[in-house]
Amino acid sequence: MGQAVEVYSLFTDFDINLFCAGKHFRLYEKLGSHTVTHNGKEGVQFAVWAPNATSVSVIGNFNGWNPHSHQLYVRWDSSGIWEGFIEGLRLGEVYKYHIHSNTGEHLEKADPFALVNEQPPHTASVVGTTWYQWNDQTWMRQRQVYNAHDKPFSVYEMHIGSWLRDPSDPERFLTYREVAGKLVPYLKEMGFTHVEFMPVMEHPFYPSWGYQITGYFAASSRYGSPQDLMYLIESLHKNNIGVILDWVPSHFPGDAHGLYKFDGSHLFEHEDPRKGFHPDWKSYIFNYGRNEVRSFLISNAFFWLDRYHIDGLRVDAVASMLYLDYSRNEGEWIPNEHGGRENLEAVHFLKELNEAVYAQFPDVQTIAEESTSWSGVSRPTFDGGLGFGMKWMMGWMHDTLNYFKEDPINRRYHHDKITFGTVYSFHENFMLPLSHDEVVHGKQSLIYKMPGDEWQKFANLRTLYLYMYTFVGTKLLFMGGEFGQTSEWNVNQSLDWHLTQFEPHRGIQQFVKDLNMLYRTQPALYERAFTPDGFQWIELGDHENSVFAFLRRGAISSDDVLVVFNLTPVVRSYRVGVPVPGLWEVILNSDDVPYYGSGIHQRAALSEEMEWMGCANSITLRLPPLGGLILKQV
Incomplete structure (x- = not known):
């Protein structure tokens, strides 16, 4: 064994008991890499969960990526955690874990708890910190008011990498700090109360839009450092704009450096592909029945709320978690213990997630993207619900868009698409989404979904927005929709901001601005958003x-x-x-x-x-x- 690693641990026995019981929700304080002083010496403490490994070492530039020189020690208990202190390492050190599995495989894995990752296509972890001198105390003290169910909640959904590019170099992403300089005054002028960022967690495949995450605790280095993202969030908070993060606990990709078969075994995912492989996204499904995996996921939710001062989590693809037969044919799924299609382990996880989040962060919101008629998604767990604060109203979105797509001469035959929504509008705390999913993959932009000539298209779109803002529920509009973006959203380029020089686009942008202002100043439009x-x-x-x-x-x-x-x-x-x-x-x-x-x-x-x-x-x-x-x- 190498001589350069000292036995040292950040874990107490109580931590280990919580972790193994699935109840440790701040694992980011213990696992991963942390700069510490040990016995008067400065260095980095490493800890990683790999119960099926026969050896684990830290490799990096500091040791020539030699798997034999800095081997970690496995804890004496049955936790499966390997740990150790390496003197002399500093912030910015690039590293991976070299894992020798009990099946004989040699794996090089990024740290699941890394706070920073290399910028893709590089895949190593970086010793980082989330220390930041926050200056958003006023917002944090008052945000329970801004996030309340009886207050206006108008969300601007956006993708950081394609909202705006450098005008002098359209291939270059703006940094988080550069985005702050443009986005904050824009959202303030437009009157949105919240912004929702599509996933900012590190993802190697940019065209996945952030939904194929490998670094769950790392803000994407494409746009800067953790502190740069914190600056963006702080800037929004100082202007009374809340921040929601898109969060993906439903699946993860099979990249060699990621979570898949992390220690040579199916550690984070189910071993049986009928429960562990997602056929639509060719990705892997978390094993919600495993205590340590639940600790990992809930710790990740806590991490963004705690370290990044996030005001809400929009939980992606909840329906895919709830149903064992989601997107599967007969014989491709395993019924639960009662013979049903419900994923009881995922149901338990979601309830526990929401209970834990609202207990520790009572002034935030969790929002479910759930596309089925599952009962009680946004009802309290003590009342049999899943415990989310809100749920996307997908039925309203589909019915409404289908109605507005119709030529006006045919709308008389589709009248119920507008009226039917109130049959179920108060079963949940609904958010009305006109999201990114509706303007990609050949679905056309919102403006080109509308029938008629140019004037009629813009008139229809304005009326659609008026309907959304005055109907029950909270509101969400994807970037570009506010000025009538004509092309489908393309993740590889900036929005077509030049369109705002033309009268129709300026007009609808002004209309959305005035709608937001009216929505925020007319209590009847928000005070009873969820009650009949x-x-x-x-x-x-x-x-x-x-x-x-x-x-x-x-x-x-x-x-x-x-x-x-x-x-x-x-x-x-x-x-x-x-x-x-x-x-x-x-x-x-x-x-x-x-x-x-x-x-x-x-x-x-x-x-x-x-x-x-x-x-x-x-x-x-x-x-x-x-x-x-x-x-x-x-």
Whole structure:
């Protein structure tokens, strides 16, 4: 055995007991590489879980990548952890673990707990630190207000590498700090309350968009250091913008340096491919029934919330975790112990995850991307739910886009695609997503999903956004949608920002900005986002004219707003029932000229004592073509 490694441990017996029981949720403080002082000597402490290894050593430039010179010591207990202290190593040291498995394999693996990884295509880990002098204390003290269910929640989803590139060199990524200088003022001007970053964890294959993660504890080095990402997050917080991270506990890739067969055995993934291999993504599924794996994953969630001050986690592909037969044919999956298709181990993991997160970070949100009718995704675990704070409303998204794709002459036959949403809108705490998945792989950009000529396309898109912002639930819009990006999202290039010099694109960008401002200042649009007392249909049955009208109700009746849509390209004189008499003022019109609208305008309408649509009073409106109005009683 090499002479250069000293016996030293950061673990207590209590740590080991928690880890083996699946209850250690801050493993990033113990496993991985840490700069420490031991017996008066400075160096790096290494610790890695590899229970099926016969030997583990640290290799790197410092020892010529020699697997024999710096061998770690296996703990005397049954934890399977190898550890040791190497004097003289410093921050920035490049390393891997050389693992000799009990099957005779020699593997070179990156550190699963590395805080920094080499920039791809290089694959080694780097001794790093997440120390940062944070200056976002005001936000952190107050964020329970900004993240609450009865506050406005308007999310700008984005991919850091393709939001904006260096104009002088379109191949060059902007750094996290450079992004901060551009993104923060933009989001502040546009009025979004939160930004959601698609996965920033290290991933070797850039076109995976970040969803094929190898370095779960490392911010992608493509864009800079951990401290650079922290600066971006801090800058957002100082401007009262929350940060949500896309998080992927559902699967991981089979890269040779990654988690797959980490110590020569199926350590993190199920051994049986019917449970351990994902047929869609050609990746590997975590073994949620293994205690140490649950400790790894929940520790990772804690890590981003703790070290990076993240305000929420959007959990990717929850449906693929919940169902044993997800994307599998008969005979390609194993039923659970009751003969069912539910992955009981994943259900247990998700409940434990949410319980642990909300116990330690009660002022954050966990948000499930879950595409099925699984009951209680966003209900408390004590009530039989999975415990998420919110769930993406995929049914609303599909129905709504399918409706808006229709030529207006055919919309009368698809009226229920709009009205059906309220049948189930309050079963969960829903977020309405118009996400990246809807503008790739031949699905077209949002603007080109809309029917008609150029003017009609933009009118339809503005009305779609008006509908999303006034319907129940919180909101999410993918980057580029706010100015009518015409091409599909391409991860290899910047958004087409030059389009904003043209009137139609400037108009819809201004409309989204005004929508955000209105959403944030009208309590009726957010106070009761998840409860049926916040919504009331006024007109839902006029399929011949494709007209819809509903009330959004606030905690105070004087805050109520009336929303009316005309989804045909003709101007209509239309009577609408109102809950109270008086003067109703138009506070937003999607057809206004500054938005590239036709300018069909009506400032206000005085009610008449005429019963209509179940209301004792009514008003007559001039409805703009392919447009919508928001009105409020003066």
